[in-house]
Amino acid sequence: MVGGSAIRGSRVGAGPMGEAERGDxxxxxxxxxxxxxxxxxxxxxxxxxxxxxxxxxxxxxxxxNRDAENPPPPPKITPYKTHLAYVKERRSDDEAKAILAEALDSLRNRRAAGEVIY
Incomplete structure (x- = not known):
């Protein structure tokens, strides 16, 4: 055996991985x-x-589930609500008009006073 080694071509832990080594x-x-x-x-x-x-x-x-004849129904997915939809749930149309009028008056007063608004 020329320059032979008993473990040539193998590595530590190599070998058959059958039931005998791993267990049942x-x-x-x-x-x-x-x-x-x-x-x-x-x-x-x-x-x-x-x-x-x-x-x-x-x-x-x-x-x-495990019942092939009666599988569970798909879950109901609620659609995405925008911020405006949530605001409309909390405010009536009259309240919205009053808030808008107040905001416009404030903006007009600031412009009249010379404040730069972008």
Missing amino acids: AAPRLYISFFCSNGHETRPAFAADAVIPEEWDCPRCGLPT
Whole structure:
């Protein structure tokens, strides 16, 4: 053996990684979850784990449950409200007109006094 080494071409920790070295795999359960788009998801759980009632679909993001005939409905999404929509909920039209008139009077008085307003 010319310049040979018993561990040539290998590294520390290298070798077959079979069940003998790693130990036995934990027993697993594959549970089916269904979303309202008809997708089926089968995540793996440990045999002694508590199985959740709902799961998120990895394809569409909708909630899922274990009942294929009656999947949960998609969540209701409220549309984005602008600042003006929130103001209109708090103020009536008459109050808005009064506030606008007050702001315009203040602006006109400042301009009349020579204040530079951009």
